[in-house]
Amino acid sequence: SVDGNIYSYTFLYSYINYVYCSRFVDFSETDNVIEFGPGSGRQVEVMKKFHPHLNFYLVDLGPTLYLCHQYLKAVFPDQVLPYTHTRDSDVISLRSQGDLAFIGNWSIDRISPIGKSLSFSSAVFGLMTPESTRRYLGCISSFSDHIFMVESANNDQREIYSLEGSACLPDFLEILGDEFLLADREPAFYPLSMREGFGGFEMMMWTRPA
Numbered sequence: 509s510v511d512g513n514i515y516s517y518t519f520l521y522s523y524i525n526y527v528y529c530s531r532f533v534d535f536s537e538t539d540n541v542i543e544f545g546p547g548s549g550r551q552v553e554v555m556k557k558f559h560p561h562l563n564f565y566l567v568d569l570g571p572t573l574y575l576c577h578q579y580l581k582a583v584f585p586d587q588v589l590p591y592t593h594t595r596d597s598d599v600i601s602l603r604s605q606g607d608l609a610f611i612g613n614w615s616i617d618r619i620s621p622i623g624k625s626l627s628f629s630s631a632v633f634g635l636m637t638p639e640s641t642r643r644y645l646g647c648i649s650s651f652s653d654h655i656f657m658v659e660s661a662n663n664d665q666r667e668i669y670s671l672e673g674s675a676c677l678p679d680f681l682e683i684l685g686d687e688f689l690l691a692d693r694e695p696a697f698y699p700l701s702m703r704e705g706f707g708g709f710e711m712m713m714w715t716r717p718a
Contacts, residue, residue, distance in 0.1 A: 520699035522554040532713045535559045539623030545632040549576040563602040567611045577610050616647045630658040633675045641675035645683045655714040658696050688714040
């Protein structure tokens, strides 16, 4: 606990990611966060409590997205948009401030944020083939000013996750290298230890040159 407030391990891990992003992203000048694989929504909760004006586009598989929706609806009941808001739209753009939209991963090519955007993911692309990753990052690069990811710098996770082929840093450099600069990379860590034993994960920040 800190000053009488109790913080969970999950909260601290999400806070570490937020602090890292804050070194490169001015959140007061950022309009949107597009998170891929938001899980239960804890990362969203941390960011939104610091920056209520941010719009969030949350992209995931249907069952996981439902769990995220239910959790964040309990935390931010007035900001969660109904599924119909995005399901029935040809173009998904949030025009207000502080809204949370939930988007199936099959609709990624319909996302069109307004203003400056940070794309965020943790241990997502390493579970995809380079070909699938290329599709996702192709869409992401079209609307992002910054891209944060926690992914492997090498292909060790192929054996760990029993994958024949999975994306890692060389693939990201090939896909993003023409439009984005890898501004920083450093070993990922948990609140009390380095993040070891899962394929050499690193925190990476990609920025679009001015």
